[in-house]
Amino acid sequence: MAISKISEWFYLYSKDIYHFLLYYVGSGDIEDLVQEVFIRAIKGFDTYQENSSPKTWLFSIARHVGIDELRRRKRSRIKNAIGIGDYEPTEDRTPEKVLQLNENHKELYQVIQSLKANYRDVIILRAIKEMSVSETAVTLNWNENKVRITYHRALKALKKERDGISDERE
Amino acid sequence: MGYQMNENEQFRELIDDIQSLPEPDYENEFDMKTRDRIHENIINFSMDYRNKRRRGIIGKRVLAGITSAIALLLFTFVFLTINDGEKTATDPNEQHNLDEEHLVGLQGNEYEEGQYPIHMTYDLNAVKRYVNNQPDNGEEIRSLFKQMSNDSVKFDLQRELTSEEWEKVKQDLNSKLDILNSLISDNSDFNQPIHLFIKFLEEAKGEDYLRYEDVVNGIEFLSKELN
Numbered sequence: 036m037a038i039s040k041i042s043e044w045f046y047l048y049s050k051d052i053y054h055f056l057l058y059y060v061g062s063g064d065i066e067d068l069v070q071e072v073f074i075r076a077i078k079g080f081d082t083y084q085e086n087s088s089p090k091t092w093l094f095s096i097a098r099h100v101g102i103d104e105l106r107r108r109k110r111s112r113i114k115n116a117i118g119i120g121d122y123e124p125t126e127d128r129t130p131e132k133v134l135q136l137n138e139n140h141k142e143l144y145q146v147i148q149s150l151k152a153n154y155r156d157v158i159i160l161r162a163i164k165e166m167s168v169s170e171t172a173v174t175l176n177w178n179e180n181k182v183r184i185t186y187h188r189a190l191k192a193l194k195k196e197r198d199g200i201s202d203e204r205e
Numbered sequence: 206m207g208y209q210m211n212e213n214e215q216f217r218e219l220i221d222d223i224q225s226l227p228e229p230d231y232e233n234e235f236d237m238k239t240r241d242r243i244h245e246n247i248i249n250f251s252m253d254y255r256n257k258r259r260r261g262i263i264g265k266r267v268l269a270g271i272t273s274a275i276a277l278l279l280f281t282f283v284f285l286t287i288n289d290g291e292k293t294a295t296d297p298n299e300q301h302n303l304d305e306e307h308l309v310g311l312q313g314n315e316y317e318e319g320q321y322p323i324h325m326t327y328d329l330n331a332v333k334r335y336v337n338n339q340p341d342n343g344e345e346i347r348s349l350f351k352q353m354s355n356d357s358v359k360f361d362l363q364r365e366l367t368s369e370e371w372e373k374v375k376q377d378l379n380s381k382l383d384i385l386n387s388l389i390s391d392n393s394d395f396n397q398p399i400h401l402f403i404k405f406l407e408e409a410k411g412e413d414y415l416r417y418e419d420v421v422n423g424i425e426f427l428s429k430e431l432n
Contacts (some may be wrong), residue, residue: 046240053234091407134226134229136227194216
């Protein structure tokens with residue numbers, strides 16, 4: 036039961052999850068993270084509620100996988116800084132290269148990455164993945180009002196940052 | 206929704222820019238081959254995980270069974286220990302009687318449940334005490350018979366005694382008849398009751414199969430005569 040459903044969901048949503056994780060964690064082996072998402076889905080299949088959407092459930096897992104990966108990288112960077120780590124960031128698979136971003140997109144991508152976590156989450160889900168408010172609310176385990184307000188504030192912060200960069204350039 | 210649209214209308218250009226960010230080139234970066242490989246890994250993991258869970262569930266059941274069996278054994282052990290303790294330590298008088306049983310040669314006999322001859326043993330001990338005390342004056346005999354009478358309050362025998370069980374008691378009684386006979390002449394006050402008792406014992410002596418109740422009645426009769 037679990038195997039067949041997860042197998043079906045893999046072919047339905049793996050691209051979306053790859054896309055989300057690429058924007059969420061940036062560089063690195065996103066394939067491994069996609070695999071990790073579905074492994075966690077198998078482990079937690081008993082907690083999945085039949086009436087809920089598999090897409091939001093998988094995105095919720097993907098977000099946690101992304102958070103864990105960012106923390107792991109942060110720990111590795113600290114270890115590297117004090118000389119006990121062996122982490123080497125892979126510069127050959129940065130989102131800029133994978134996504135072949137032009138200058139305008141590269142700047143926008145970097146500004147999104149510089150936002151605080153809540154803002155980044157809601158921008159990626161609402162604007163990039165084009166999820167509805169209710170889907171975003173389920174994925175982030177927030178209420179819909181919080182999604183609306185945070186999205187509005189995130190856009191405001193993003194615009195401010197972007198305008199700031201434009202002003203500096205001029 | 207309309208409010209949301211209006212609220213974010215000022216960011217329309219920005220939203221459009223964000224939505225124009227390109228999607229990955231799946232054919233190069235996340236092609237079918239890569240997806241099939243990941244899918245295979247997931248399926249393998251899923252089967253391993255299912256087997257591991259199944260083994261875990263069986264292990265838990267076995268562990269629960271073993272734990273239950275140990276708990277049952279412990280409970281049985283504790284219950285039996287408490288029960289045994291109650292049987293052996295509640296009544297010191299009963300303990301005394303059981304010890305006395307050795308004196309009358311009843312050790313080794315097997316009784317069915319509910320037929321344990323507590324009263325019988327006690328009364329037999331009264332007889333035994335009588336024949337072993339070798340009374341040498343009238344006062345001692347009087348107190349002895351009183352004691353025997355008190356001791357023999359309960360005559361509710363569980364069963365009749367067999368000749369084997371009585372054999373040792375009878376031998377003891379026979380060996381004391383001479384002493385009792387000599388007391389008749391020495392203590393004239395007690396001639397009559399002692400004579401009656403000796404007569405009773407002599408009658409009993411010839412019986413192979415003697416009812417204990419008869420012996421007890423004789424003792425009771427004698428003690429009344431003495432009073």
